[in-house]
Amino acid sequence: MNPRIKIMLNDVFQKKHHACRQQIGPSVLRDFTISLKEQKLPDILRAQKRLTWVLEREVPVILPGEKIVLMRTVPRIPQIFTEEEWAGIKKGHYIHELGRICNISSNYRYTIEVGLEQRRREILESIEIHSAQGDEQGVVFLQAVLHAIDDVENLADRYAESALKSGRDDIFLLLKKIPRQGATTFHEALQFFRILHFTLWASGNYHNTIGRFDQYMFKYLKNDLDSGVLDDDTAFELLEEFFISFNKDSDLYPGIQQGDNGQSMVLGGVDEDGNDAFNLLSEMCLKASLELKLIDPKINLRVTKHTPIEVYDLGSELTKQGLGFPQYSNDEIVIPGLLSKGYDLKDARDYVVAACWEFIIPGYGMDIPNITALSFAKVVDVAIKKHLETAKDFNFFMKGLKEEMKKELETMISGLKDVYAEPAAFQSLLMNGCVEKARDISVSGKYNNYGIHGTGISTAVDSLAAVKKYVFEEKSVTAEELIHAVRSNFEEADHFRNKLRYDAPKMGNDDDFADDIAVELLDIFPELTGALRNERGGVFRPGSGSAMYYWWHVKDLDASADGRKKGEPLSANFSPSLNVKVKGPLSVIRSFSKPDMKKIMNGGPLTLELPDTVFRNPENIRKVSYLVKSYMDMGGHQLQINAVNREQLIHAKNHPEQYKNLIVRVWGWSGYFTELDEVYQDHIIQRVELSI
Amino acid sequence: MRGIIFNIEEFAVHDGPGIRKLVFFKGCPLRCTWCHNPEGISFRKELMVSYAACTGCGRCKEVCPNEHCTACGKCVEICPQRLRKICGQEFEAEDLACELLKGKEILLDSGGGITISGGEPLAQPAFLFDLIDRLKPLNVAVETSGYASPDVFQRMVSMTGLVLMDIKHTDPAMHKRFTGVDNRLILENLEFLCRSDTDFCIRIPLIPGVNDTRENMEETVLLIRNARCLKRVELLPYHQTAGAKYPMVGRRFEPGFDLNKKVNIRRDVFEKNHIQVSVL
Numbered sequence: 001m002n003p004r005i006k007i008m009l010n011d012v013f014q015k016k017h018h019a020c021r022q023q024i025g026p027s028v029l030r031d032f033t034i035s036l037k038e039q040k041l042p043d044i045l046r047a048q049k050r051l052t053w054v055l056e057r058e059v060p061v062i063l064p065g066e067k068i069v070l071m072r073t074v075p076r077i078p079q080i081f082t083e084e085e086w087a088g089i090k091k092g093h094y095i096h097e098l099g100r101i102c103n104i105s106s107n108y109r110y111t112i113e114v115g116l117e118q119r120r121r122e123i124l125e126s127i128e129i130h131s132a133q134g135d136e137q138g139v140v141f142l143q144a145v146l147h148a149i150d151d152v153e154n155l156a157d158r159y160a161e162s163a164l165k166s167g168r169d170d171i172f173l174l175l176k177k178i179p180r181q182g183a184t185t186f187h188e189a190l191q192f193f194r195i196l197h198f199t200l201w202a203s204g205n206y207h208n209t210i211g212r213f214d215q216y217m218f219k220y221l222k223n224d225l226d227s228g229v230l231d232d233d234t235a236f237e238l239l240e241e242f243f244i245s246f247n248k249d250s251d252l253y254p255g256i257q258q259g260d261n262g263q264s265m266v267l268g269g270v271d272e273d274g275n276d277a278f279n280l281l282s283e284m285c286l287k288a289s290l291e292l293k294l295i296d297p298k299i300n301l302r303v304t305k306h307t308p309i310e311v312y313d314l315g316s317e318l319t320k321q322g323l324g325f326p327q328y329s330n331d332e333i334v335i336p337g338l339l340s341k342g343y344d345l346k347d348a349r350d351y352v353v354a355a356c357w358e359f360i361i362p363g364y365g366m367d368i369p370n371i372t373a374l375s376f377a378k379v380v381d382v383a384i385k386k387h388l389e390t391a392k393d394f395n396f397f398m399k400g401l402k403e404e405m406k407k408e409l410e411t412m413i414s415g416l417k418d419v420y421a422e423p424a425a426f427q428s429l430l431m432n433g434c435v436e437k438a439r440d441i442s443v444s445g446k447y448n449n450y451g452i453h454g455t456g457i458s459t460a461v462d463s464l465a466a467v468k469k470y471v472f473e474e475k476s477v478t479a480e481e482l483i484h485a486v487r488s489n490f491e492e493a494d495h496f497r498n499k500l501r502y503d504a505p506k507m508g509n510d511d512d513f514a515d516d517i518a519v520e521l522l523d524i525f526p527e528l529t530g531a532l533r534n535e536r537g538g539v540f541r542p543g544s545g546s547a548m549y550y551w552w553h554v555k556d557l558d559a560s561a562d563g564r565k566k567g568e569p570l571s572a573n574f575s576p577s578l579n580v581k582v583k584g585p586l587s588v589i590r591s592f593s594k595p596d597m598k599k600i601m602n603g604g605p606l607t608l609e610l611p612d613t614v615f616r617n618p619e620n621i622r623k624v625s626y627l628v629k630s631y632m633d634m635g636g637h638q639l640q641i642n643a644v645n646r647e648q649l650i651h652a653k654n655h656p657e658q659y660k661n662l663i664v665r666v667w668g669w670s671g672y673f674t675e676l677d678e679v680y681q682d683h684i685i686q687r688v689e690l691s692i
Numbered sequence: 693m694r695g696i697i698f699n700i701e702e703f704a705v706h707d708g709p710g711i712r713k714l715v716f717f718k719g720c721p722l723r724c725t726w727c728h729n730p731e732g733i734s735f736r737k738e739l740m741v742s743y744a745a746c747t748g749c750g751r752c753k754e755v756c757p758n759e760h761c762t763a764c765g766k767c768v769e770i771c772p773q774r775l776r777k778i779c780g781q782e783f784e785a786e787d788l789a790c791e792l793l794k795g796k797e798i799l800l801d802s803g804g805g806i807t808i809s810g811g812e813p814l815a816q817p818a819f820l821f822d823l824i825d826r827l828k829p830l831n832v833a834v835e836t837s838g839y840a841s842p843d844v845f846q847r848m849v850s851m852t853g854l855v856l857m858d859i860k861h862t863d864p865a866m867h868k869r870f871t872g873v874d875n876r877l878i879l880e881n882l883e884f885l886c887r888s889d890t891d892f893c894i895r896i897p898l899i900p901g902v903n904d905t906r907e908n909m910e911e912t913v914l915l916i917r918n919a920r921c922l923k924r925v926e927l928l929p930y931h932q933t934a935g936a937k938y939p940m941v942g943r944r945f946e947p948g949f950d951l952n953k954k955v956n957i958r959r960d961v962f963e964k965n966h967i968q969v970s971v972l
Contacts, residue, residue: 589798620705627802
């Protein structure tokens with residue numbers, strides 16, 4: 001690592017730059033919100049004024065030696081509605097998370113290429129057209145976008161002035177060109193990205209993903225290398241500095257837990273013609289992440305059946321660092337999955353992952369891929385209590401289960417009415433078609449589908465396997481006894497619970513008895529969601545991710561027929577149950593590739609834990625690569641491996657002060673272990689204990 | 693043919709090339725004092741208990757019908773945390789092969805296969821040969837102490853793609869003292885292996901103060917330096933956790949050497965003789 005980067009990295013770890021942050025009291029934020037209310041402004045103008053408020057308050061800070069500038073000094077962003085107003089809005093609308101645009105992927109490519117002045121011209125043209133049509137609302141929106149451009153240019157100008165004063169002519173010249181004009185060099189393009197991404201966060205939008213960085217940035221890198229503006233070392237140094245920039249303000253970004261910030265970067269995969277597009281920049285990104293060991297950006301690697309094993313090796317090397325990434329996704333499965341839900345081929349081939357794992361389309365997708373989650377465990381629980389006593393055989397019982405799943409899905413989606421999100425003028429600028437149509441992205445995009453996570457799939461499969469085996473085949477327990485045991489949390493039934501928990505067939509052991517049930521369950525889910533439409537004309541996308549629902553969904557749930565006691569968590573993501581010790585990773589990847597994952601197209605990775613000792617030498621790194629490749633060859637959709645050391649985690653839990661930089665994968669993202677709540681720390685330790 | 697094993701590990705990365713499944717035969721004629729798989733010593737099924745998480749609820753005692761453990765398994769079923777298990781599973785070679793061949797594509801694609809370890813695989817020769825026959829087309833490796841009759845050893849060598857053979861000590865007296873058996877048979881078999889056309893690796897568990905001397909390493913080199921198909925020497929430094937499983941099978945860990953002494957890793961002795969060496 002270059003010494004300049006080493007210092008910069010250390011400074012970010014030490015959080016030195018936090019000293020530049022302004023103190024902004026809650027009353028200042030509140031007063032701003034109240035002033036918006038008093039001016040009786042419509043929401044689009046409120047959102048626009050908020051961005052102006054934030055960017056005007058920003059004080060340029062150029063850290064010593066920094067070549068890519070912009071960092072937050074305004075630590076908090078005001079609301080645009082008072083609490084009362086927000087409560088009123090909530091009454092009439094479904095609000096997803098914070099009610100702001102999030103978890104989508106911008107088209108950075110175009111704006112970086114043409115510059116903001118060109119975008120301004122496009123907006124002015126559109127204003128002419130839409131005012132001629134009498135589209136007042138459209139014109140208001142377009143003017144808000146123009147304002148956002150003004151705000152960004154003003155900030156860039158102030159940074160430029162500050163650079164000039166402090167003798168940083170290089171930064172001055174850089175910012176006098178971009179963002180007004182398009183980028184020509186790699187450096188300009190990186191700085192341009194930083195400005196756009198920074199502004200998204202400053203707008204209050206969050207889970208602002210990075211997308212296919214190696215694709216849209218490659219031409220700048222290549223030009224510079226070809227023309228000699230950069231050499232391999234200087235290019236790599238710039239890239240590393242760019243990576244560090246993602247970690248400067250990330251503690252300010254909203255998320256469930258520290259680290260859950262959605263800065264996911266996607267590398268590799270096919271281009272729009274279907275050819276493998278892994279390039280020099282993809283490789284450099286993997287190497288930069290390997291060297292820096294930072295949680296941002298979060299690396300995703302798209303693979304195809306043609307991906308050479310050497311590329312997997314780069315991934316395995318990165319896995320070895322224990323960051324919990326790369327997360328792999330398989331183009332051979334994901335792209336057909338997207339096509340089956342109506343995505344155009346060109347768009348499907350351009351897929352990226354949202355904050356965690358959901359497959360979305362940059363520039364076009366206004367999908368809400370995590371709008372809700374189906375609790376498979378709950379569906380099984382309801383079905384057992386309602387249908388088990390009357391079912392004459394297992395197939396008959398599964399028909400009852402299907403009815404219950406249908407009802408549950410219908411109830412879930414019936415609440416998703418009048419979805420409202422705050423308008424997002426600047427975000428709209430980076431989404432295709434918003435300027436031409438004069439419509440904010442919060443209204444709709446090209447794709448407006450909703451994703452449904454699937455929680456506790458293994459818990460459900462294991463429970464059904466126990467039902468099939470003991471109630472229907474062995475007939476060693478009656479339906480009534482089973483229901484009683486589950487309702488009473490196995491009170492006085494330890495022996496029976498042990499049998500369910502330890503002796504019954506389990507998903508993850510390459511046992512067709514359990515796995516066939518998984519196949520059936522994961523056929524029913526997409527079949528039922530296939531018939532559903534949302535209010536925006538979009539479809540529902542079934543997925544295998546759990547996010548934090550594996551924990552949330554147990555709250556109102558009884559014990560389950562897999563021997564899980566009440567209150568114990570469900571299986572996380574697409575993985576074996578937390579309390580099951582499986583035979584090994586080969587059985588796991590075989591079990592979890594049996595369902596048709598093309599149909600479970602929202603995403604949600606299989607998570608594997610491997611001891612860190614596996615990664616000791618290059619020979620073994622190659623073996624891990626083959627393990628990953630095998631899962632993909634067998635039809636797996638998405639995979640993520642944790643390299644773990646149990647003793648270290650336990651020690652870290654008790655001595656957090658010694659493990660400030662210990663990074664672990666949580667559900668769809670990596671975070672610092674010691675910053676997690678205890679319940680998540682414990683689950684991670686439990687997962688490791690059961691790993692092989 | 694029927695035999696007994698005590699474990700199957702699915703993603704063994706230290707025991708031969710590629711992704712391998714590792715099957716452990718149960719039972720061993722040696723008594724190496726540093727053995728870290730004490731459950732592999734007895735040829736019988738036995739009760740194995742993980743005491744660390746035991747809350748002492750006492751249900752295991754309530755259900756036990758015997759004065760001395762017969763590995764009947766009654767206490768296994770009742771333990772609420774399933775901290776008990778019967779170690780040792782009997783298999784027909786045919787069924788075991790079927791289990792091992794599951795997912796064979798993964799093993800083949802990665803240039804891996806099956807490694808048969810133990811215990812001592814050569815101590816169940818008929819079962820071993822029957823099993824190897826049924827594992828085609830996979831590459832089979834056998835990990836052995838070399839302590840077996842020459843005809844058994846030679847037949848094994850002719851049937852496998854890779855032999856991983858231990859040389860624990862070159863000195864007969866030291867060998868006897870720390871492993872319980874004489875090394876004459878082992879060295880005789882090693883001689884055969886060195887002359888054979890079968891690929892092999894030599895494994896040396898490095899035990900501080902017992903066999904990690906320069907002299908022993910040099911003697912070892914003399915035995916193998918003219919071998920036709922020696923791939924490499926693998927040094928396995930003793931590590932502190934070896935004693936962990938003894939109480940679980942009701943044995944006492946009596947290593948007879950200083951556990952805290954630093955292990956000498958003498959790569960140079962092998963490198964000097966142009967023998968590839970790696971530390972696992």
